[in-house]
Amino acid sequence: MKQLLAQLDETPTDIELLTTLLDVRGADAEILRDAATECMHAHVGDNVYFRGLVEVTNRCHLNCYYCGIRRDRDIPRYTVQADDILAAARLCSRLGFGSLVLQSGEIRSDSYVNFICDIVARIKRETRTVQQPNGLGITLSLGVFSRTQYQRMFDAGAHRYLLRIETSDDSLFARLHPPAQSLAERFEALNTLREIGFQVGTGVMIGLPGQTTRMLAQDVFTFKRLDVDMIGMGPFLPSSDTPMGHAQILSSAQRLQLGLNMIAVTRLVCKDINIASTTALEGLHPHGRLLGLQYGANVAMPNLTPAENRVNYKLYDDKPTAQSVDGAVAAIESIGRRVAKNVFGDSKHFFNRCS
Ligand code: 5AD
DSSP: OHHHHHHHHHOTTOHHHHHHHHTOOHHHHHHHHHHHHHHHHHHTOSEEEEEEEEEEEOOOSOOOTTOTTOTTSOOOOOBOOHHHHHHHHHHHHHTTOOEEEEEEOOOOOHHHHHHHHHHHHHHHHHTOOSSOTTOOEEEEEOOOOOHHHHHHHHHHTOOEEEOOOBOSOHHHHHHHSOTTOOHHHHHHHHHHHHHHTOEEEEOBEESOTTOOHHHHHHHHHHHHHHTOSEEEEEEOOOOTTSTTTTOOOOOHHHHHHHHHHHHHHHHHHHOSSEEEEOHHHHTTSTTHHHHHHHTTOOEEOOBOSOHHHHTTOOSSTTOOOOOOHHHHHHHHHHTTOEEEOSSOOOOHHHHHHHO
């Protein structure tokens, strides 16, 4: 194992090597975890950055085969009112989380972009405090838009954008999505976002039906090639009443370990980026998000969506219930990490690549 890790330092994009590392279990996985932690300390420190998450709407124009809020699924639809988003943003600020993430289904209309831009501008204006004179940091995760639409979101005050590719494998992507969607379109959108000046993030699902460890190794290679600033990724969890709700997949324990190994290997390869420990990990283990932080993640996203809406933002069946903020902070401190308060918690990689 020590030799494999030394090799990774020499050839961080060797697909065979990445595949071998992603498949480790037991004592070797613990060595991988400790190496990722060491790498994290060296490149981004031991801070955990919080982002308050608001799931703005579960309306979606897309029909992805795995997703619980896909267009054809018969579920109650909601959009959080602007004033309620503002209230969540103020709470986020009061709690000392320096940043907010607005996430939603994909609605590529100008009227939705207007709604988002108005709310972003209001949040920036109305969350100014002594500690954060520029207001909260804002990350958007709303899907694919045109350059003009992305530019408007940036000008309104959002400065980070997360758009997952879901998988870097063309044929697997085609099995997950209707023909109208393509991986090329996502790559192009990521490029546009970067040109506009956003800190850019992407991610994949782990343990998808038909996904091999080699494909996951290619995903890590792709993160490196895209030179992204942030990663948000997690295990695939089946969602009933979707075309992939009953597909053959790896066991929970296997998907959990693979998800954790993906975080560790991504940390070792991409080094100074931000990596989120996602809710989906908690769907497989009661302390899944904590484990993610121990495998090299440095971002946590407590959910601030109004409770009556939250129950309807179900990307998958076993969505964990929210933890109290004090509980989350105490748990993070119990593993020897610190929660950074009242800061954006930007990606170090962004500043390193821009300097
Ligand atoms: N399991 C895990 N993650 C999912 N997502 C959507 N559906 C599922 C699922 N069934 C993820 C996708 C999407 C993000 C919003 O949630 O990666 O980009």
